[in-house]
Amino acid sequence: MPRIAFALLLLLLTGCSASTRYNFKFDILSFIPQNQRSLNIPSGYYPTVYPNLEGQLVPLPISLDILERGQIAIQGNVVNTGSIPMTGSYEIRLAPESDTNLNDNSGGDVGLGRTSFDVAAGQSQSIASSVNLSATQNSAAFNIIKSGSFRVAIRVEVNSNGGRFDLTAAQATVIGRPFALIK
Amino acid sequence: MTSAMNRLVGVMVFILMCGFSWSQGVRSLGMAGLVLPGPEAAYLNPAYAAYPAGRYGSDQGFRLPVGLLGLLLRPESSPLPALSGLSNLTNENSPFDLLTFYDQLTHLNEFLINPASSRTFINPDTGYPEIQINVAANGIQVTDYQGNRILHDLGLGSQTSISSTKALTPAPLFRVPLALENNLYLDFGAYAGGFGLSLSPNASLRQALQGSQLQPNTEYAVITNASAQAGLSLGFGYASQLPDLPIPEVGLTKVYVGARGEAFYGLTYLEGNFSIGVQTDAQGQIDPNQPPVYRGTAFYTIPGNGNGFGARADLGVVMEAQGTTVGLGIRNALGFARWSGTELQWNGSSASPTSTPSERSSFGFVPAFYLNAATQVPLETGTLLVGGDLGYEGSLFGRIGGEYSLGPARFRAGLGFDNGFRFGLGAGFVAPGFSLDTALTTHRAPIVGHTVFGIALSLGFNF
Numbered sequence: 001m002p003r004i005a006f007a008l009l010l011l012l013l014t015g016c017s018a019s020t021r022y023n024f025k026f027d028i029l030s031f032i033p034q035n036q037r038s039l040n041i042p043s044g045y046y047p048t049v050y051p052n053l054e055g056q057l058v059p060l061p062i063s064l065d066i067l068e069r070g071q072i073a074i075q076g077n078v079v080n081t082g083s084i085p086m087t088g089s090y091e092i093r094l095a096p097e098s099d100t101n102l103n104d105n106s107g108g109d110v111g112l113g114r115t116s117f118d119v120a121a122g123q124s125q126s127i128a129s130s131v132n133l134s135a136t137q138n139s140a141a142f143n144i145i146k147s148g149s150f151r152v153a154i155r156v157e158v159n160s161n162g163g164r165f166d167l168t169a170a171q172a173t174v175i176g177r178p179f180a181l182i183k
Numbered sequence: 184m185t186s187a188m189n190r191l192v193g194v195m196v197f198i199l200m201c202g203f204s205w206s207q208g209v210r211s212l213g214m215a216g217l218v219l220p221g222p223e224a225a226y227l228n229p230a231y232a233a234y235p236a237g238r239y240g241s242d243q244g245f246r247l248p249v250g251l252l253g254l255l256l257r258p259e260s261s262p263l264p265a266l267s268g269l270s271n272l273t274n275e276n277s278p279f280d281l282l283t284f285y286d287q288l289t290h291l292n293e294f295l296i297n298p299a300s301s302r303t304f305i306n307p308d309t310g311y312p313e314i315q316i317n318v319a320a321n322g323i324q325v326t327d328y329q330g331n332r333i334l335h336d337l338g339l340g341s342q343t344s345i346s347s348t349k350a351l352t353p354a355p356l357f358r359v360p361l362a363l364e365n366n367l368y369l370d371f372g373a374y375a376g377g378f379g380l381s382l383s384p385n386a387s388l389r390q391a392l393q394g395s396q397l398q399p400n401t402e403y404a405v406i407t408n409a410s411a412q413a414g415l416s417l418g419f420g421y422a423s424q425l426p427d428l429p430i431p432e433v434g435l436t437k438v439y440v441g442a443r444g445e446a447f448y449g450l451t452y453l454e455g456n457f458s459i460g461v462q463t464d465a466q467g468q469i470d471p472n473q474p475p476v477y478r479g480t481a482f483y484t485i486p487g488n489g490n491g492f493g494a495r496a497d498l499g500v501v502m503e504a505q506g507t508t509v510g511l512g513i514r515n516a517l518g519f520a521r522w523s524g525t526e527l528q529w530n531g532s533s534a535s536p537t538s539t540p541s542e543r544s545s546f547g548f549v550p551a552f553y554l555n556a557a558t559q560v561p562l563e564t565g566t567l568l569v570g571g572d573l574g575y576e577g578s579l580f581g582r583i584g585g586e587y588s589l590g591p592a593r594f595r596a597g598l599g600f601d602n603g604f605r606f607g608l609g610a611g612f613v614a615p616g617f618s619l620d621t622a623l624t625t626h627r628a629p630i631v632g633h634t635v636f637g638i639a640l641s642l643g644f645n646f
C-alpha cells in the first residue's frame with residue numbers, strides 16, 4: 001500500500017506527457033548500515049553472500065509493467081592483507097522480494113556480471129561493475145525488477161590468507177514511462 | 184456510501200463548470216479585475232441598485248469558452264484521439280501532454296497562448312521529458328533531469344467555508360431583479376461557486392522532496408483541500424437617491440444609499456481536507472510494510488441529503504460630485520448560515536471513513552468591504568475612464584485601471600493585487616446590436632511555474 005500511495009503521489013505531483021520517463025535512482029549503499037559496508041575475508045576458500053543471504057531490499061514504488069530498462073552498478077575495493085596472491089570472483093545477485101535466499105538459484109534469484117580478480121599480496125584493487133537490464137539484455141533480471149520491489153546482494157568467492165572487501169557505491173537505476181500504465 | 188460519493192463528485196464538476204462560465208467579465212479582466220460603479224456592482228454595494236446604468240459603460244457580454252478551442256485544436260491537450268482507443272493517447276509517439284491538458288481544462292474560458300508543458304523537462308541527451316526520482320535510505324528527491332526542484336502544488340480557485348465567510352454566498356451566476364414600488368426591489372438568483380481545490384505536500388514532505396533527510400517519527404503526506412457550494416438566493420432590497428447634499432469645498436453631491444437582506448437556500452456544500460501519508464520510524468526510515476496514514480474530515484451536503492439556509496444584511500452608500508463617483512459597500516454586516524449534511528472522518532490506517540450526520544452553522548459579524556471610485560477624464564479626442572477599487576473579503580485586494588474610448592473602439596489596462604500581483608490588458612469593439620471584448624490573462628503554470636498568458640473573449644448583445 002505505501003508503494004501505491006507513493007506512486008500515486010508522484011503521478012499526481014509531476015505532470016507528464018505520453019513520452020515522459022521517470023528515472024528512479026536508488027542509492028542501495030545508503031540502505032546498508034555504515035558498519036556493514038566492509039566484509040572481512042578470512043583465510044582459505046571463502047564463499048559468501050554480502051550483505052547477507054536475504055540481500056538488501058530495494059523498495060520499487062511502481063510494480064507495474066511500465067519499466068523500459070534498468071542498470072545496476074557497484075564499486076568497491078578488494079584489499080589483500082595476506083602474504084599470498086588473493087584470487088576470486090564476485091557477482092551481483094538479484095531476486096524478487098519473496099525470495100529470501102539469494103544464493104540457491106531457486107525462488108527466482110539470478111546472478112549477473114560475474115567478474116574475477118587477482119590481487120597481489122599486500123595490495124588492493126578497485127572493482128567496478130555495471131549491468132544493463134532490458135528486454136534484450138539480462139532479461140531474467142529485468143523481469144525481476146519489473147515485478148516490483150526486489151532484493152540485491154553480492155556473492156563473493158575468495159581464495160586467500162586474509163583480506164577485506166569494501167563496498168563504496170551501489171546504485172540501481174530504473175527507467176519507466178508512466179503513460180504505459182494506460183493501454 | 185459509494186453512490187453518495189459519486190453524486191458528490193458530480194456536484195463538484197457541475198459547480199466547477201458553473202464557475203468557469205461565470206468568472207469575471209472580460210471588460211473587468213482587461214482592467215486587472217477592476218469593477219466600475221454601476222448597477223452591475225450592486226452585488227458588491229447595494230446602493231448601486233439605484234445608480235444610473237451606463238454611466239461608466241457596462242460589462243454584459245457572455246464569456247465565450249474559447250479554452251475549448253485550445254483544448255481540442257492543440258494536439259498536446261486534445262483528448263479526442265482517445266475516442267478511437269485510449270492507446271492513441273498514451274503510446275510513446277503521442278503528443279498528448281497531461282500537464283497542457285490540465286492547464287487548459289482548468290482555464291476553459293481563456294485560450295492559453297503558452298500553456299504549461301512537460302517539454303520543459305526534455306533532456307536533450309535522450310530527447311524525451313525526464314523526471315528524476317532519487318531514493319536513498321534517508322530521503323527522496325524529485326527533480327528535473329538537471330536536478331532542479333519541481334513545484335508540487337496544484338490549486339484551483341480559492342478555499343472558502345462558512346467558518347470564514349459566514350453567510351456570504353459566492354457571487355451569483357445570474358440575478359433577476361424585480362422592481363417594486365417605493366425604491367424597493369426583489370431579486371432572485373442562483374449561485375454556484377466558492378470553488379477551491381488544492382493538492383500540496385505537507386511541510387515535512389515538501390522539505391524531503393527538496394532533498395532534506397527524512398526525520399524520525401514524522402508523517403510525510405499529500406494534502407487535498409476542497410470547497411464548493413451552490414444554492415438559490417432571494418434578495419429584498421431598498422436603494423434610493425437621496426436629495427443632493429451640499430458639501431463645503433466639494434459642492435453639490437449626489438447621494439445614493441442601499442440596504443439589502445439576502446436569504447439563501449443551499450443545495451450543495453462541501454468543505455474538506457484529506458491527507459494520505461506515511462510515517463517514518465524512530466530511525467527516520469520508511470518501513471515498506473507499514474500501511475499509509477489517512478487523515479481528514481469532509482463535510483458535505485447534496486440534494487436529498489441535507490440542505491442549507493441563511494440570511495445576511497448588506498449596506499452601501501455611493502456619492503458623486505464633480506464628475507467623480509465613490510462607493511462603499513459592506514456585505515454580510517450580519518450573517519447567519521446553517522448547513523446540515525454528512526461528515527466523513529479519516530483517522531488512521533483505514534481508507535474508508537466513518538460517516539455521521541452533522542451540521543455546520545455560523546452567526547456573526549464578518550463583513551466584506553468594497554470601496555470603489557471612478558471618474559471620466561475629458562480628452563480632445565475620445566474619452567478616458569479611470570477607476571480604482573479596494574476590498575476586503577478574507578484578504579485584501581485592490582486594482583486601478585482605465586478605459587480609453589475612441590469611436591467604437593475601447594482600450595483597457597489595469598494593475599492590481601489579488602492573491603498576488605496581476606495586470607490587465609484588454610480591448611473592445613462596440614457596434615449597434617453587439618459588443619465584443621477581449622482581454623489578456625495571466626496565471627502561474629502548474630508544476631513548471633512560468634507565467635502563462637491567455638486570451639479571454641466575450642460577446643454581448645444589446646437590442
